[in-house]
Amino acid sequence: MTRVFDASRELVFDAFTKPEIVKRWLLGPEGWSLAVCDIDLRVGGAFRYVWRNGADGQELVVSGVYTEITRPERVAHTEKFDDPAYPGESLETWTFDERDGLTTFTMTLLYDSVEACNIARESGMEQGTAACYDRLAALLA
């Protein structure tokens, strides 16, 4: 997924990594808010986002650990939904490229698709370990 912002990459980087700024825009779907936004921005540090539905109190929790931080160009972190319907972990990478005052943000998701791999194996398809990982980056573009 790619999006261009009319701001320096330092500013865009901060907007993605400083909780007080993230809370102003990453609100979730209509009627939800980002109730908790904990960010420990260092390699090995954890983050935890909790979105809450104002109407019924339902919560969606996403957490992970930072694996790479290069301010203001690049962040990588693991990501896991606290929801049995979405098992497994993904690796998410953000890059921030600035040109002529515009910053291009790119988000890449690498899904650890163990279930898909099991299905492939059970159905007799020999596709090797490569089938365990589906690159879905382009899907959200």
Next chain:
Amino acid sequence: MKLGSYGTNVPERLNATFMALADPTRRAILARLAESELSVTELAAPFAMSQPAISKHLKVLELAGLVSRRQDAQRRPCRIEAAPLAEVTGWLESYRRLWEGHFQRLDAVLDELKIDATGPKHTKRRRE
């Protein structure tokens, strides 16, 4: 996830659909079935692959609900089923809309941050 039936909940069905689509031969099969119903023999003809190999691919597509087969006298033609593809498209579209909403709010936040960074003098000038 158990094999043998089209998954009953959305995440399971999406898993099955993406897994089925993650293969060029299966995507080529779907592309041909999008034009017309075909038998396994007809499907296998243009591929450098045996009929049993094509049948295996068809099985995966059938389990994902992307292909169905009906009895027609001696033939069992394969036909494409659009529902799982529509579900995948809807899933992607909901995320696209959600993220575009987020990013439009972020545009506004960044504008405010830029004004803050340039100081109140600049803000005053803009207001005049």
